[in-house]
Amino acid sequence: MFVVTVAKAIFFTMKRLFQLDNASNLASVELWVVMTTLLLVVRFLIDFSGPWYSNRFTFATVQIIELLNYNMVHYTLGLMQLSSARVNDYFQVWAVLMVTLQYSVKIGRPYGRSKRIPLLDLMSSVWAANLLRVQTVLLLQIPLWFVWSANAARIITYFLFSDMSVTRNDENVRLVCDYMRYEHTHSDTANTDSMSGYKYLVFGEDRQEMKLDLAKFTLMLDMEHPKLITVEKIWGLHDSGLLGRTADPDDQLKDVCLSFALYKLLHRRFYDLPIHEAQQDKTKKLVFEGILKDKDDDYERVFRVTGVELSFLQDLYHSKHAQLFVRGFPFPSLCLSLVLVAVTGYIAYPVHQIHNRIDSAVLNRNRITHGAFITYIIVGLIIAKEIAEIIMYVFSQWTKIHMICMHIKHPKFGQFWLVVKAMRCMFWLIRKGKWKHQIRQYNLLISSRPRKHIMANLFPRSIKLESQVKNAIFESFKGLNFLDPRPKTNNGLDQNPVRLEAYFSYAFGSKGDLMQQLEWAIDLEADTHRILVWHIATCLCEINLSDNAYGRKTFWMKPRPFVNRSRAPEGVWDHYITASSLSNYCGYLLVKELVPDTGLVVQKVFHEVRLETNRATSKLGMFMSLFDIYDSLMVKAKKNEKPKEEESLQVPQTLGDDSLITEQVAGQDDEGGDYPADALVNEEDPENDVDGDGEDEEDTIIMMGTRLGKQLMDRYEADRIGLWADLAKFWTGFLLHLAANTGAMKHRMHLAGNGELITHLWALLSHAGILGGSHVEHLLDPVNLANINTANRDMTDPTRYPTFVN
Incomplete structure (x- = not known):
C-alpha cells in the first residue's frame, strides 16, 4: 500500500511539472529549473571524476552538456521574466542559485578557454541580478545578494588572474631552465642514497630576488636563502620527525618532493627549452642507481615517483590546481567557498516562508507546486559541490608539497608529535597521483569488425601490468646504460647511452x-x-x-x-x-x-x-x-x-x-x-x-x-x-623506442587520462638524459628567455639521434 502511494505521488508530481505554463504555454519554470540543475550536476560529476579530454566520446558529451547548460540557464531566466508581471521570490532564489552552480561546476578547464567561459558566466550573473533587483523580503534579499556578489567576484577574479597565473608558471619553467645551466657547479659529487649533490629546485625559487651574473649573463639564485628548498636539503633532514630516516624509511614523503622537482624539469619539454643536465653523469645515476634501485624488483618506486610527477602536469594543464597554488596555499579561495556554503545554507531558512507570502493565484499561474522542496535540493547540491571542491584541493599532492616545505622552513613545528601525527593522517588521505598499473589493450585480429x-x-579493455612485464621493461631500460661497448667513466657509467634504435639487434642479435x-x-x-x-x-x-x-x-x-x-x-x-x-x-x-x-x-x-x-x-x-x-x-x-x-x-x-x-x-x-x-x-x-x-x-x-x-x-x-x-x-x-620518439605534445594530450605506461617511460627517459637536450643551442639569458618560441615541439635532437626523425 505504501509503495502504491509513493508511486502515485511521483506520477502526480511529474504530471504537474510537465503541464504547460499558463503564461507562456510552455513547460513550467519549475520543470526547467529541475532539468537545468540536474544537467549542471552531471557536468560537475564528470569534472570531479577527473580530466576527460583524452576520451573522444566523453569530450563530445561534455561539449554538448556545456552547450545545453548555457542555453537552458538563459532560457530559464528568460522564462522567469515572461511567466509573471512581478517576479516572485522563488524565481529570484532559483536564478541566483542556478548561475552560482553554472560557474562553480566547472572544475577542469584548460588555460586556452579561460577567456571565453568567464565572460559567458558573467553575462548569466548579470541577468540574474536583473531579476534580483526587484524588491523582496529583506530576510531573503541580503543573503541572495551576498551569494550573487561572491559568485561574481569569483568569476571576475578568475578572469583577471588566470592569465597572470599562466604567465607566472611560464616564467618559472624558464627560471628552472636557466638555473639548470649551472646547477652542477654547486657540487663536485653526487650520491643517490643521500641525494647530496642534487640541488634540484623544489620550492621557493620564485620567492627571492635573483642576482644577475654579468660575466655569464645568467640569473643566479641564492642557494642559502631560507625559503629555497632543494632535493638535497630534504634528504638531509636525518633527525626530522616527519622526513627523517626512521620516520620515512621508504622515502615515500621525500619522493613526493622529488616528483615535484622532476615535474619542473619535465615541464621544459613542452616549451622546447634546452635540457642542460642531459649530458651529466649524475643525471643518469639518479635514474639508474636511484629511482630504479628497487629492493624486490617490483619497481614500485619508479611508478610512484613518475605517477605523482605526471599528476602535477595533469593538474597544470587540465585543472585549476596550478592556478590556485601558484602563490601558495589558496586560503582566500577556500575561505570564500566556506562562506558561500554558510550563506547558501542560510537561504534554506527563509525559503519555507515564501509559499505563505505569495498569492495562490501567482503560484497557480506559474505552476509552482514544490518550490520549497526544489529549492532545498538545489541548496543541498551547491553545499555538497563546494565541500567536495574544498576536499579536492585540500587533499591534493599540491597541499602535501606545501605542508612538507612548511615543515622544512619551520622545523620547530616538527617537534610536536601531535602536529606530526595530524600531518601523517592527512597525507594518508591523499591518494591522487597513484598509478593504477593498468595498460589498455587492442587486438587487431579480433577487433577489426566495425562494431x-x-x-x-x-x-x-585494461589489464594489470604484471610484475614480469615490469621486470622485462626495466631490464631493457637498464640496457640503455650498460650495454654500450664504449669505455666507462670513473664512476662506472657509460659516457653515452646505447642508441634507442638498437631494439631489433637487442632481441635477435645473437642470431x-x-x-x-x-x-x-x-x-x-x-x-x-x-x-x-x-x-x-x-x-x-x-x-x-x-x-x-x-x-x-x-x-x-x-x-x-x-x-x-x-x-x-x-x-x-x-x-x-x-x-x-x-x-x-x-x-x-x-x-x-x-x-x-x-x-x-x-x-x-x-x-x-x-x-x-x-x-x-x-x-x-x-x-x-x-x-x-x-x-x-x-x-x-x-x-x-x-x-x-x-x-x-x-x-x-x-x-x-x-x-x-x-x-x-x-x-x-x-x-x-x-x-x-x-x-x-x-x-x-x-x-x-x-x-x-x-x-x-x-x-x-x-x-x-x-x-x-x-x-x-x-x-x-x-x-x-x-x-x-x-x-x-x-x-x-x-616500446622504449616509441616512448622516446613520440613528441612531447602528444604525451601532454594524454595526460588527461588515467596515465599511460608510455608516458611514464618517456618521463623516465627524459630524466635519465637519454632523450638528449633540446635542439635550441643558444645560451638563455633574460632577454632571450622572453623571446623563446613556446610552441610545443618534439624535444629530440636529430643530430645526436638520427632515428628520432622518421
Whole structure:
C-alpha cells in the first residue's frame, strides 16, 4: 500500500511539472529549473571524476552538456521574466542559485578557454541580478545578494588572474631552465642514497630576488636563502620527525618532493627549452642507481615517483590546481567557498516562508507546486559541490608539497608529535597521483569488425601490468646504460647511452642469419607499419601457442592475451605475457595516435589495415574461431609464396588433434560468454580466397605480418621459450623506442587520462638524459628567455639521434 502511494505521488508530481505554463504555454519554470540543475550536476560529476579530454566520446558529451547548460540557464531566466508581471521570490532564489552552480561546476578547464567561459558566466550573473533587483523580503534579499556578489567576484577574479597565473608558471619553467645551466657547479659529487649533490629546485625559487651574473649573463639564485628548498636539503633532514630516516624509511614523503622537482624539469619539454643536465653523469645515476634501485624488483618506486610527477602536469594543464597554488596555499579561495556554503545554507531558512507570502493565484499561474522542496535540493547540491571542491584541493599532492616545505622552513613545528601525527593522517588521505598499473589493450585480429572496433575505442579493455612485464621493461631500460661497448667513466657509467634504435639487434642479435631474414620487417616506412606488422605476427604466434584455438570464438572475446597462465607451457609464461600484452598495448597506442608518426599517417594506415584484416576474415562468419583466422591467413600466405601448389598448409602441432578440425564446436568461451556451434572453415574450400579476386596481396600489411609470423614460427619450431623470449625483448625495446620518439605534445594530450605506461617511460627517459637536450643551442639569458618560441615541439635532437626523425 505504501509503495502504491509513493508511486502515485511521483506520477502526480511529474504530471504537474510537465503541464504547460499558463503564461507562456510552455513547460513550467519549475520543470526547467529541475532539468537545468540536474544537467549542471552531471557536468560537475564528470569534472570531479577527473580530466576527460583524452576520451573522444566523453569530450563530445561534455561539449554538448556545456552547450545545453548555457542555453537552458538563459532560457530559464528568460522564462522567469515572461511567466509573471512581478517576479516572485522563488524565481529570484532559483536564478541566483542556478548561475552560482553554472560557474562553480566547472572544475577542469584548460588555460586556452579561460577567456571565453568567464565572460559567458558573467553575462548569466548579470541577468540574474536583473531579476534580483526587484524588491523582496529583506530576510531573503541580503543573503541572495551576498551569494550573487561572491559568485561574481569569483568569476571576475578568475578572469583577471588566470592569465597572470599562466604567465607566472611560464616564467618559472624558464627560471628552472636557466638555473639548470649551472646547477652542477654547486657540487663536485653526487650520491643517490643521500641525494647530496642534487640541488634540484623544489620550492621557493620564485620567492627571492635573483642576482644577475654579468660575466655569464645568467640569473643566479641564492642557494642559502631560507625559503629555497632543494632535493638535497630534504634528504638531509636525518633527525626530522616527519622526513627523517626512521620516520620515512621508504622515502615515500621525500619522493613526493622529488616528483615535484622532476615535474619542473619535465615541464621544459613542452616549451622546447634546452635540457642542460642531459649530458651529466649524475643525471643518469639518479635514474639508474636511484629511482630504479628497487629492493624486490617490483619497481614500485619508479611508478610512484613518475605517477605523482605526471599528476602535477595533469593538474597544470587540465585543472585549476596550478592556478590556485601558484602563490601558495589558496586560503582566500577556500575561505570564500566556506562562506558561500554558510550563506547558501542560510537561504534554506527563509525559503519555507515564501509559499505563505505569495498569492495562490501567482503560484497557480506559474505552476509552482514544490518550490520549497526544489529549492532545498538545489541548496543541498551547491553545499555538497563546494565541500567536495574544498576536499579536492585540500587533499591534493599540491597541499602535501606545501605542508612538507612548511615543515622544512619551520622545523620547530616538527617537534610536536601531535602536529606530526595530524600531518601523517592527512597525507594518508591523499591518494591522487597513484598509478593504477593498468595498460589498455587492442587486438587487431579480433577487433577489426566495425562494431568491435568502435566498442574497443570507446571502452578500451585494461589489464594489470604484471610484475614480469615490469621486470622485462626495466631490464631493457637498464640496457640503455650498460650495454654500450664504449669505455666507462670513473664512476662506472657509460659516457653515452646505447642508441634507442638498437631494439631489433637487442632481441635477435645473437642470431645473425635470422636478423638478415627479418630485416625487411624493420626496414619499413614508419613506426606505424612496424607496430602493425609485428603485432599481427605476434598474434599469430599466440594462436599457434594456444591449445584451444578451435573453441575460442572471436565474437565473444575481448582484447587481451589469448593464453591463460594455467594453459601456458612451462617456462614460456613470463616471456609470453610480456610480448603479448605489450603487443596489444602498442595496438592501443595506434588507436589513440600516441606514436611518433603524425596523426594523419596513423589514422590512414591503421584504417586501411583494419579494412584489410576485416576483408581477410569477413567470409569466415560472425562466429569464427582463432584457428579460422590463423588457417585463413596462413593459407593465403602460402598461396602468395607458391601459387601453383595445391596442397594445404599443415596444422601446427600445438593447435591440437587433427580430428577436431571438422568438428562442430559449441560451448563457452574463456571470457564466460556462450557461443553457438559453428563449423570451422575448410582450408580446401575455394571460399578461402577471402577477397575473391585471386590477386597477389603479398605487399599488404596483413600479409606482411602473416609472412613474419610464419618465419618466426618456422625458425623457432622446436624452441617456444626462445621465440617468446626474443619477442619479449623486441617489444620492450620497441616500446622504449616509441616512448622516446613520440613528441612531447602528444604525451601532454594524454595526460588527461588515467596515465599511460608510455608516458611514464618517456618521463623516465627524459630524466635519465637519454632523450638528449633540446635542439635550441643558444645560451638563455633574460632577454632571450622572453623571446623563446613556446610552441610545443618534439624535444629530440636529430643530430645526436638520427632515428628520432622518421
